[in-house]
Amino acid sequence: xxxxxxxxxxxxxxxxxxxxxxxxxxxxxxxxxxxxxxxxxxxxxxxxxxxxxxxxxxxxxxxxxxxxxxxxxxxxxxxxxxxxxxxxxxxxxxxxxxxxxxxxxxxxxxxxxxxxxxxxxxxxxxxxxxxxxxxxxxxxxxxxxxxxxxxxxxxxxxxxxxxxxxxxxxxxxxxxxxxxxxxxxxxxxxxxxxxxxxxxxxxxxxxxxxxxxxxxxxxxxxxxxxxxxxxxxxxxxxxxxxxxxxxxxxxxxxxxxxxxxxxxxxxxxxxxxxxxxxxxxxxxxxxxxxxxxxxxxxxxxxxxxxxxxxxxxxxxxxxxxxxxxxxxxxxxxxxxxxxxxxxxxxxxxxxxxxxxx
Amino acid sequence: xxxxxxxxxxxxxxxxxxxxxxxxxxxxxxxxxxxxxxxxxxxxxxxxxxxxxxxxxxxxxxxxxxxxxxxxxxxxxxxxxxxxxxxxxxxxxxxxxxxxxxxxxxxxxxxxxxxxxxxxxxxxxxxxxxxxxxxxxxxxxxxxxxxxxxxxxxxxxxxxxxxxxxxxxxxxxxxxxxxxxxxxxxxxxxxxxxxxxxxxxxxxxxxxxxxxxxxxxxxxxxxxxxxxxxxxxxxxxxxxxxxxxxxxxxxxxxxxxxxxxxxxxxxxxxxxxxxxxxxxxxxxxxxxxxxxxxxxxxxxxxxxxxxxxxxxxxxxxxxxxxxxxxxxxxxxxxxxxxxxxxxxxxxxxxxxxxxxx
Numbered sequence: 001x002x003x004x005x006x007x008x009x010x011x012x013x014x015x016x017x018x019x020x021x022x023x024x025x026x027x028x029x030x031x032x033x034x035x036x037x038x039x040x041x042x043x044x045x046x047x048x049x050x051x052x053x054x055x056x057x058x059x060x061x062x063x064x065x066x067x068x069x070x071x072x073x074x075x076x077x078x079x080x081x082x083x084x085x086x087x088x089x090x091x092x093x094x095x096x097x098x099x100x101x102x103x104x105x106x107x108x109x110x111x112x113x114x115x116x117x118x119x120x121x122x123x124x125x126x127x128x129x130x131x132x133x134x135x136x137x138x139x140x141x142x143x144x145x146x147x148x149x150x151x152x153x154x155x156x157x158x159x160x161x162x163x164x165x166x167x168x169x170x171x172x173x174x175x176x177x178x179x180x181x182x183x184x185x186x187x188x189x190x191x192x193x194x195x196x197x198x199x200x201x202x203x204x205x206x207x208x209x210x211x212x213x214x215x216x217x218x219x220x221x222x223x224x225x226x227x228x229x230x231x232x233x234x235x236x237x238x239x240x241x242x243x244x245x246x247x248x249x250x251x252x253x254x255x256x257x258x259x260x261x262x263x264x265x266x267x268x269x270x271x272x273x274x275x276x277x278x279x280x281x282x283x284x285x286x287x288x289x290x291x292x293x294x295x296x297x298x299x300x301x302x303x304x305x306x307x308x309x310x311x312x313x314x315x316x317x318x319x320x321x322x323x324x325x326x327x328x329x330x331x332x333x334x335x336x337x338x339x340x341x342x343x344x345x346x347x348x349x350x351x352x353x354x355x356x357x
Numbered sequence: 358x359x360x361x362x363x364x365x366x367x368x369x370x371x372x373x374x375x376x377x378x379x380x381x382x383x384x385x386x387x388x389x390x391x392x393x394x395x396x397x398x399x400x401x402x403x404x405x406x407x408x409x410x411x412x413x414x415x416x417x418x419x420x421x422x423x424x425x426x427x428x429x430x431x432x433x434x435x436x437x438x439x440x441x442x443x444x445x446x447x448x449x450x451x452x453x454x455x456x457x458x459x460x461x462x463x464x465x466x467x468x469x470x471x472x473x474x475x476x477x478x479x480x481x482x483x484x485x486x487x488x489x490x491x492x493x494x495x496x497x498x499x500x501x502x503x504x505x506x507x508x509x510x511x512x513x514x515x516x517x518x519x520x521x522x523x524x525x526x527x528x529x530x531x532x533x534x535x536x537x538x539x540x541x542x543x544x545x546x547x548x549x550x551x552x553x554x555x556x557x558x559x560x561x562x563x564x565x566x567x568x569x570x571x572x573x574x575x576x577x578x579x580x581x582x583x584x585x586x587x588x589x590x591x592x593x594x595x596x597x598x599x600x601x602x603x604x605x606x607x608x609x610x611x612x613x614x615x616x617x618x619x620x621x622x623x624x625x626x627x628x629x630x631x632x633x634x635x636x637x638x639x640x641x642x643x644x645x646x647x648x649x650x651x652x653x654x655x656x657x658x659x660x661x662x663x664x665x666x667x668x669x670x671x672x673x674x675x676x677x678x679x680x681x682x683x684x685x686x687x688x689x690x691x692x693x694x695x696x697x698x699x700x701x702x703x704x705x706x707x708x709x710x711x712x713x714x
Contacts, residue, residue, distance in 0.1 A: 143614065190596055222603050239554070242579075242580065247583055272633040279622070
């Protein structure tokens, strides 16, 4: 029964109620959905009291588990990160992050401005002990279900140590959130042979082959392996990861549009679509980007999840549940331990930043 | 009538008849298809005389326009580029490239080993005057029809001058093959703002803004712009381009598999598929990868097109037609002129490799 009790331990999540395209209209119903799935959640809702209260009235169960922290200030999607840092101290986003730093909440979820959220989270929460650079990760749909890819844009250039640490962050995430006991890890490259790529990649490959991580390192993977599910964790620098993720999103949209266009093409094709609507619904459900909502800022002293700006209630609830899973399964505690073990193993093998001694 | 005569000038193309998964069985029928579309083509077919002859018997029209150059040697898909260079001097691939260097053919098309083809083509054909580095390009389907992206893997890292030259190569290609009078050009980055990316990208952006190229430079584009057709030419280094292209291919396959799986799911969905088969055929035609077959080695003294290893006859014919278009529209002559003009403009503006003086 102790495990049951532990599982049911209350988890307090700070929500930026003003973030994203829909603000309270997706955040509040999204929180309500997440609460239905995870009755041990509690929320602190940051934003305009009137707006939050009006929406909260519709969800009596959520109301019971929520506290409102009023502020009239909000970061807009066009604010520069530097401006947000300077002028946004009373914003719903900043106050939500502050509440994590103060220990009032375990994690924060926001659909607001990505750059501002990253800048504030780094400044306020700071980096976990032993972690060199925080990274942005996301779940990616694949043939086998899903993978996690990182970094997606926090670090334009990375050294081999950074990449090795991302492999640890990604592996711990796959264990904590995707329930993969022993995640497989690949390093994104232009070929699978060991001589491929650049010096940084080859050094990271050497490092990951010499020192054990909380996953099984499988060597280099290529762009088309991202969706085959060849590995659970895809590690890359923030430049390549960002281009790959956006390319994948673009191709997905392109496919969808071609299918819609062709089925709208004539009366006959429209009838054909109606006839097969239920199959298309199944396809749509399998590819539903809402299931993969949540850019994860990994490596900070506090869980921070960036929900998509256009997220609806369901998508937002998915991001909240990822945050809850990370807290519940001790993501940050495991990262600290694993990063420390990795550093010790490196030291005992005499590995320096320049490679094997 | 002189234009008509010029258009009908004979074009001799060297074909590696032994390359790819299907060898003569896709090369010969593919050449026959290309000949039907372009009656001014002539071919030199490199490979096993017996195998070529047997297949050629089926295409009397092609037989009239073809010469066989016999060799029993072929490069295999597993040969390393270095081994191919040393031991492959009598191979069908090498002899086909040699024929371009000797001026017997205007261009070469091969479905063989990419690494070997690139290594041999660089060694034998050499780089065009003024061109720093050859690049691999490919047509990519987009909402507007198609774009061209380069480099796709020839140069793992690039400096800003290399990228600016790729912009020229891509623009001249779009004009010569895609019939775009004034192609738009974008530099692949993680955001569209001028401060995004790394030093090399920002320097290339500055260069392309100061010196005119045979296209309209539009600044930075992102991964999801590749398929929206925002620009006709997408410029990137070989690492990023390779990852982006393979990611896009992977997502395409993933989508296709999900659709097939769901329509095969039950008797009802199978009937639904039959009912809509013609719509799926239209969708398939629009996305047909065979239309985009042909990796183009741009910047060499001779046109060299790498057809996909698994290319069937139709796909191979598309690669042959791209080669013919490049020859017919004076791709290399234009590149030489444009690269020279760019260098002169740079010099007159006092731009050095370190940026604006």
